[in-house]
Amino acid sequence: MNNAVFDVIVVGSGITGGWAAKEFCEKGFKTLLLERGPAVEHGKYPTEHSSPWNMPFRGTGDPLKFSTAYAGHAGAISGLTEYAEDFYVKDSEEPYQLAPDTQFSWVRGYQLGGKSLIWGRHTPRFSPMDFEANARDGHGGAWPIRYDDVAKWYDYVEDFIGVSGQTEGLAHYPDGRYLPPFELTAVEKQLKQSMQTTDPGRCLTIGRTANLTRPHRGRSPCMSRLHCQRGCSLGAYFSTQSSTLPAARATGNLTVLTDTIVESLEYDAGSRRVSAVRVIDVKSRTRRRIAARTVFVCASSFNSVQLLLNSRSPTNPNGLGGNSGVLGKYVLDHVMGAYVEATTDRFADLYTSGNRPTPFVIPRFANLDTNAKDFDRGYFFWGQTYRLGWSRGIFSPGAGAAFKASLGKPGPWMISMNTCGEMLPRANNVLTLDERHVDRHGIPQLTISFRFSDNEKSMMRDAEREGLRMIRAAGFRVLSSSAEVLSGGRLHEMGGARMGADPAQSVLNSRNQCHDAANVFVTDGAAFPSGSCYNPSLTYMALTARACEFAANQMSEGKL
Numbered sequence: 160m161n162n163a164v165f166d167v168i169v170v171g172s173g174i175t176g177g178w179a180a181k182e183f184c185e186k187g188f189k190t191l192l193l194e195r196g197p198a199v200e201h202g203k204y205p206t207e208h209s210s211p212w213n214m215p216f217r218g219t220g221d222p223l224k225f226s227t228a229y230a231g232h233a234g235a236i237s238g239l240t241e242y243a244e245d246f247y248v249k250d251s252e253e254p255y256q257l258a259p260d261t262q263f264s265w266v267r268g269y270q271l272g273g274k275s276l277i278w279g280r281h282t283p284r285f286s287p288m289d290f291e292a293n294a295r296d297g298h299g300g301a302w303p304i305r306y307d308d309v310a311k312w313y314d315y316v317e318d319f320i321g322v323s324g325q326t327e328g329l330a331h332y333p334d335g336r337y338l339p340p341f342e343l344t345a346v347e348k349q350l351k352q353s354m355q356t357t358d359p360g361r362c363l364t365i366g367r368t369a370n371l372t373r374p375h376r377g378r379s380p381c382m383s384r385l386h387c388q389r390g391c392s393l394g395a396y397f398s399t400q401s402s403t404l405p406a407a408r409a410t411g412n413l414t415v416l417t418d419t420i421v422e423s424l425e426y427d428a429g430s431r432r433v434s435a436v437r438v439i440d441v442k443s444r445t446r447r448r449i450a451a452r453t454v455f456v457c458a459s460s461f462n463s464v465q466l467l468l469n470s471r472s473p474t475n476p477n478g479l480g481g482n483s484g485v486l487g488k489y490v491l492d493h494v495m496g497a498y499v500e501a502t503t504d505r506f507a508d509l510y511t512s513g514n515r516p517t518p519f520v521i522p523r524f525a526n527l528d529t530n531a532k533d534f535d536r537g538y539f540f541w542g543q544t545y546r547l548g549w550s551r552g553i554f555s556p557g558a559g560a561a562f563k564a565s566l567g568k569p570g571p572w573m574i575s576m577n578t579c580g581e582m583l584p585r586a587n588n589v590l591t592l593d594e595r596h597v598d599r600h601g602i603p604q605l606t607i608s609f610r611f612s613d614n615e616k617s618m619m620r621d622a623e624r625e626g627l628r629m630i631r632a633a634g635f636r637v638l639s640s641s642a643e644v645l646s647g648g649r650l651h652e653m654g655g656a657r658m659g660a661d662p663a664q665s666v667l668n669s670r671n672q673c674h675d676a677a678n679v680f681v682t683d684g685a686a687f688p689s690g691s692c693y694n695p696s697l698t699y700m701a702l703t704a705r706a707c708e709f710a711a712n713q714m715s716e717g718k719l
Contacts, residue, residue, distance in 0.1 A: 173273025204390025383513030
């Protein structure tokens with residue numbers, strides 16, 4: 160191992176890293192997959208079958224521990240519970256810095272499989288307008304690719320991972336290759352029917368999710384337990400462990416090293432290539448270098464930017480890709496906060512079966528053709544409906560046997576609609592290294608400077624208004640609503656090493672290839688010049704598979 164030279168080194172084992180490993184191994188290249196966290200073996204998830212009464216804090220977790228060790232997750236929509244806490248990074252052990260006036264919760268997963276073990280599994284495609292938005296409205300650098308460049312790779316990824324969903328025939332919410340969808344509830348169908356009358360241009364559909372509804376490539380269908388973030392031995396949702404890692408290992412071309420941090424990339428000025436990665440063994444604290452022909456950086460958006468920033472050399476004093484002047488800049492997240500919660504007395508004779516692993520979705524409808532709103536870009540709604548259970552009695556007045564008996568029956572239906580909006584790329588949202596603060600491995604900590612703008616605030620106000628109008632039109636009774644913008648970091652950090660046609664204005668080219676080192680590719684969310692209102696994970700995977708084919712061809716032709 161000490162003298163081995165690999166064809167490809169993949170940094171990070173999450174959604175994109177697992178895909179890169181699979182693609183190169185299947186193409187016959189000797190591949191090393193590096194993961195900074197510990198190994199996690201598929202089928203041996205420690206809390207997968209645990210019941211609340213077997214957990215010290217009944218599954219919710221130790222509030223004191225969560226408020227200290229996981230302080231950065233406070234209030235974040237991260238799925239942090241007692242069942243899944245081992246899959247989340249403790250901020251007390253892996254700190255980072257926040258610039259003044261920055262509110263950001265950097266949710267990380269350092270283990271084999273990364274955040275593929277705890278992601279939300281929502282897998283819509285970006286639309287043509289998402290790839291064209293920057294060029295059209297002038298915000299951020301233009302994407303160097305279009306939807307047609309990625310379409311076949313969306314097909315390819317969906318065919319492999321298995322995505323359930325409903326086709327709708329909407330240009331701004333492109334259809335994919337889907338397994339049968341999960342079913343909408345009666346309340347959701349009522350809202351859908353109402354919208355067809357009051358808002359005929361809008362759509363309500365089931366969320367497109369990487370949860371299987373039938374057997375697929377040796378994996379079992381979802382049992383609707385909603386235990387996904389504990390790990391799933393059935394392989395019923397896509398993760399590195401259940402899908403891409405077994406495919407890579409089956410080739411015999413894969414080597415995996417866990418507990419191995421990639422500190423920097425070693426740049427050779429003569430060849431204008433990266434010759435090796437410098438790593439730290441977490442357990443022994445020893446440092447060494449590992450050589451490779453090609454490096455795929457898939458460490459997750461901010462980690463990947465941190466690695467590039469820390470890969471300084473006389474040729475690249477501001478980090479690899481730093482000569483462009485945009486490395487670390489234009490970082491993004493989704494804007495969230497607007498919601499509507501309502502109830503209805505209808506459908507009292509109906510209930511749900513199981514715990515459906517995906518919400519209903521109302522795709523984007525604002526600013527599709529022209530900017531008719533007082534903000535740029537758009538948002539979509541995602542939500543759920545359910546009947547209240549016995550716990551409603553905790554905050555209800557009452558006592559005695561009759562009250563107790565009433566709580567044994569299902570309560571009224573509830574409907575909750577939340578918003579996910581697109582953030583505009585801005586240069587003052589930036590990542591830098593703080594040389595004054597280093598982590599326990601001696602690596603400069605990342606400083607996050609991040610703010611939402613008036614555009615995002617206007618978007619959330621509009622979302623609250625539209626949500627209230629649709630809910631009331633359906634005859635539901637509103638209980639609460641808000642347009643408050645929540646802090647960043649709750650879902651999908653993106654940007655910082657954006658793609659572009661001009662090396663003076665971008666870090667990567669149209670193939671996710673670093674302008675300053677042709678054998679380095681970055682294929683996670685760091686590569687995005689802008690986002691979308693929709694979840695980006697499927698696009699991460701599609702761009703990774705696309706870049707792998709290009710890199711493999713270049714290597715076979717002796718160009719890398």
